[in-house]
Amino acid sequence: MAASKTSESSSRVISTKPPIGCALLLMDLFRSYLHQQRLPVTHQREAIAMSLFESEQQLSVDDLAELLRRRGEHVGKATIYRTLSLLVEADLARELDFGEGFKRYEHQAGEARYDHLICTNCGRVERFTRPAVDDLQDEIAAELGFFVQSRRLEIYGLCGRCKAGEREIGEDVGVRPK
Amino acid sequence: MAASKTSESSSRVISTKPPIGCALLLMDLFRSYLHQQRLPVTHQREAIAMSLFESEQQLSVDDLAELLRRRGEHVGKATIYRTLSLLVEADLARELDFGEGFKRYEHQAGEARYDHLICTNCGRVERFTRPAVDDLQDEIAAELGFFVQSRRLEIYGLCGRCKAGEREIGEDVGVRPK
DNA sequence: ATCGCTGCAAACGGTTTGCAGGACA
DNA sequence: TGTCCTGCAAACCGTTTGCAGCGAT
Numbered sequence: 001m002a003a004s005k006t007s008e009s010s011s012r013v014i015s016t017k018p019p020i021g022c023a024l025l026l027m028d029l030f031r032s033y034l035h036q037q038r039l040p041v042t043h044q045r046e047a048i049a050m051s052l053f054e055s056e057q058q059l060s061v062d063d064l065a066e067l068l069r070r071r072g073e074h075v076g077k078a079t080i081y082r083t084l085s086l087l088v089e090a091d092l093a094r095e096l097d098f099g100e101g102f103k104r105y106e107h108q109a110g111e112a113r114y115d116h117l118i119c120t121n122c123g124r125v126e127r128f129t130r131p132a133v134d135d136l137q138d139e140i141a142a143e144l145g146f147f148v149q150s151r152r153l154e155i156y157g158l159c160g161r162c163k164a165g166e167r168e169i170g171e172d173v174g175v176r177p178k
Numbered sequence: 179m180a181a182s183k184t185s186e187s188s189s190r191v192i193s194t195k196p197p198i199g200c201a202l203l204l205m206d207l208f209r210s211y212l213h214q215q216r217l218p219v220t221h222q223r224e225a226i227a228m229s230l231f232e233s234e235q236q237l238s239v240d241d242l243a244e245l246l247r248r249r250g251e252h253v254g255k256a257t258i259y260r261t262l263s264l265l266v267e268a269d270l271a272r273e274l275d276f277g278e279g280f281k282r283y284e285h286q287a288g289e290a291r292y293d294h295l296i297c298t299n300c301g302r303v304e305r306f307t308r309p310a311v312d313d314l315q316d317e318i319a320a321e322l323g324f325f326v327q328s329r330r331l332e333i334y335g336l337c338g339r340c341k342a343g344e345r346e347i348g349e350d351v352g353v354r355p356k
Numbered sequence: 357a358t359c360g361c362t363g364c365a366a367a368c369g370g371t372t373t374g375c376a377g378g379a380c381a
Numbered sequence: 382t383g384t385c386c387t388g389c390a391a392a393c394c395g396t397t398t399g400c401a402g403c404g405a406t
Binding site: 038040041042043060061062077078081082101102103 | 371372380381
Binding site for chain 2: 149
């Protein structure tokens with residue numbers, strides 16, 4: 001009935017393709033942040049941050065642990081949680097919750113924020129940015145007297161492939177639509 | 179640092195003001211659903227559903243337990259969880275997650291869906307509906323090849339009162355902005 | 357009478373925390 | 382050399398589940 005809380009989200013492909021330059025830039029920002037806070041730049045912190053910065057996916061703590069293990073790094077989950085908190089504080093990462101029973105994280109650079117489309121069948125996540133969303137949000141907030149700090153827009157549905165029936169409908173990936 | 183997982187969300191005022199007629203209508207729908215599923219209409223189920231239907235707020239399981247206790251009803255939390263699942267299946271309630279560490283629930287009637295503005299200072303929640311949001315969502319989904327099943331739009335910020343400084347900024351209500 | 361429900365308490369699972377030993381500056 | 386970190390395991394806490402007894406149909 002209820003989608004199983006698959007912390008085995010690792011069944012999803014975890015690739016490490018994207019903009020290496022971007023990752024290095026983010027690493028510098030992270031190191032600067034640590035210096036500024038007078039916190040040590042440890043090997044583990046660098047490894048965790050780099051893994052997140054190199055991925056264009058939304059990673060769970062288990063995903064990160066798996067990714068690091070494959071690189072031959074042994075990092076405790078407690079350290080991963082603690083480092084992710086630092087990255088969020090430094091505004092270099094964002095915490096996401098797609099209702100799977102655990103959190104995911106994605107890197108972010110500066111002012112850029114994304115909204116998400118999540119496939120409830122295969123778990124694919126598509127990020128997008130749309131000025132129109134910001135405008136509409138501001139309009140609504142103004143009308144109801146709110147001062148906006150952040151927002152969260154998630155659209156759940158079937159991605160192109162799943163819509164076309166490339167995968168069996170019902171293949172459970174732990175994503176629970178609202 | 180991290181907002182404490184205050185399951186003591188009951189510190190928030192829980193009132194029971196709104197449309198009684200609507201609540202009774204929803205009760206009938208719930209009873210119909212149970213009959214249709216050949217499930218017993220028990221006293222506990224009616225009490226839990228009624229409490230949710232009579233409230234215009236987003237209630238946690240603890241809120242509901244508290245509300246029921248005040249009415250002199252002793253209902254186990256397991257039963258509340260189980261009944262809420264039924265209400266969600268029957269499409270008479272919606273599960274919400276504002277990042278507090280626990281779920282909230284609000285009743286819903288038929289096709290009506292709401293988006294939310296959440297005050298990160300006092301916890302106030304304002305529901306709203308905007309056709310423009312649906313339009314924009316459809317446009318984005320179409321462009322990215324998705325078939326929409328549901329969505330979630332939450333705007334976090336300061337409500338009119340908190341913006342005006344009526345409450346001390348920083349008063350922690352357990353709502354964690356993204 | 358027969359299911360299915362209910363309450364209790366134990367189990368579960370993601371996240372947090374305490375602590376002894378180790379690493380950065 | 383002192384401070385902060387790390388890993389482990391235990392604690393935490395919202396939620397789920399197993400089970401014996403009760404209630405709805």
